Amino acid sequence: MTANHLVQSENLGGRDSGGHGGVGGDAEVTATRIALADFCQIVQGGRHKLSGNDFVEHGFPAYGAGGMNGLLPAFEFEEAAVVLSSIGARCGKCFYVDGKWSSLANTQVIRPDPEKADCRFLWHQLNDESRWPRSGTGQPFIKPSDVKRHLVHLPSLDEQRRIADILDKADTLRTKRRESLVQLDRLTQSIFVEMFGDPVANPKQYPTFPLSALVEPERGITYGIVQRGEDCEEGIPVLRIRDLADEEIDIAKLKRTSPEVSAQYRRTILRGGEIAISIRGTVGRCCIVTSALAGGNVSREIALVPLQSRVSPVFVQQVIRSTSVQRLIADDVKGVAQSGINLEDLRQLRVVQPPAEEIEAFEARAAVVARLLRDVRSGIAKLTQLTTTLQHRAFQGAL
Structure with a gap:
């Protein structure tokens, strides 16, 4: 790792007497902001020139600018890392990867030193498209040099793990809510098929x-x-x-x-x-x-x-x-x-x-599902807002 990049220290507010983050505590916190290149190996993704043409039915996950794109017969890395989408409309989106995996084109692979950084903590911090400087107009991209110079909040390793655990729990809760959203969305179609059958086969001869x-x-x-x-x-x-x-x-x-x-x-x-x-x-x-x-x-x-x-x-x-x-x-x-x-x-x-009365009965049942969907979406929005607040506090040293 290099040691010639910018390091900043910032006064980030108070801590409570128990050592946990909090606003209004009587002790001050000084947290370090450090360039990624000082504690990470950063390499261009897709160095092996593999693409969708090389995908197989069973293999190791391959990550591109949109996330996990498919499976490859061999793996490139065997460690936790952050894959940064570096070209396209979603450049700045980050993916946490672990185990055996490979990278594809249009990505930057950020591999933190495990003795200095918790990879989950780093992913939570970097997975914010708005924080990354973009270049280009028609096809935006993130320069490799900007990735290396990018400053992040880096408290002690124990503190990173504590924060990552909190954010992981919030993220897991959001994931479960989204899964319930998918199931509810499918429920309307299940009700439709139950009442009317396959609309192409038309078993009820409507x-x-x-x-x-x-x-x-x-x-x-x-x-x-x-x-x-x-x-x-x-x-x-x-x-x-x-x-x-x-x-x-x-x-x-x-x-x-x-x-x-x-x-x-x-x-x-x-x-x-x-x-x-x-x-x-x-x-x-x-x-x-x-x-x-x-x-x-x-x-x-x-x-x-x-x-x-x-x-x-x-x-x-x-x-x-x-x-x-x-x-x-x-x-x-x-x-x-x-x-x-x-x-x-x-x-x-x-x-x-079908007859109008059957369609009306379906609409009534679909309306119940729609209300449930609105409630779940509202809950997800509140969880997202809570997670954003947690992240802001965490990366300002106040969680």
């Missing part, structure tokens, strides 16, 4: 209609904005594929376009109650547009399905999310570089139509 027959005829099923232009801070929010991946759409995080651009795509201006479906790249993702998004628009990678008022968005969404319909959508994908589904194939998708 009448079926093409999706195009269920939408507002003056709007039809079409895709959105082709060229969004520069992001406008006070402009019109635009739904993109990545936004459909979230359980709840955060309007504050949406890209925005100018009112003039949005007005050119009047049929896809959102009113609330439509279904948005991804038709390029990762096809088949869908969500119900909430009233909070009214006035917004969608990108060209999304098809907007403006259902008639008599049609249940909750029911149609579950039809589209069903395994059999998702398989049909995947089978309709065309192209390689710009893979996607044609709007006409989507318009002709057959949708079962």
Whole structure:
């Protein structure tokens, strides 16, 4: 390890008389901020030029810019480390790895000296995208030199382990809540299949209609904005594929376009109650547009399905999310570089139509699940806020 990098000492507030972190204690704490290169070996990931073409069914985990990407027949490292995503939209995201594993391209591997740093403590501290300086414009990246010079809070090893244990417990609790969220989300689809059966096999012989027959005829099923232009801070929010991946759409995080651009795509201006479906790249993702998004628009990678008022968005969404319909959508994908589904194939998708009273009964059961989902999401948000507070205090020497 080198010893010629910047080291800073900071007065970070009080400790209580028992030696634990706390605000307002009578003893002062001086915590060291030290450059990663002073206690870590930092190497470029992907030195062996391995990629997805080398993945096997059984092997050792390989970590790229997005996390664990697959398995390789051999391993590169056999120790705990932090893998830093160093190129792309998520550069700054960090992954804790241990055991036998390998690195892939677009990463930096940070291997702390176990006699000086607890790797879990280091991961908790570094896994914050906002703390890393980014270079580049179209494709942001983190310079290796910036990684080596990066300063971190480094108390005693015992203190690091104590803090890591606290943060691990908070992280485990959040993980369990997220798992329950996934199970609840699947519950709605299970209720759907229990009540109506497979919507493609249609065992109950319900009448079926093409999706195009269920939408507002003056709007039809079409895709959105082709060229969004520069992001406008006070402009019109635009739904993109990545936004459909979230359980709840955060309007504050949406890209925005100018009112003039949005007005050119009047049929896809959102009113609330439509279904948005991804038709390029990762096809088949869908969500119900909430009233909070009214006035917004969608990108060209999304098809907007403006259902008639008599049609249940909750029911149609579950039809589209069903395994059999998702398989049909995947089978309709065309192209390689710009893979996607044609709007006409989507318009002709057959949708079962049970009696209105059965759909209403399903909506009532789905509403109960939706309320539970909101409660769990609220709990996760509070846990996230608590974890953020714990991390802030921990890395300021006040936990």
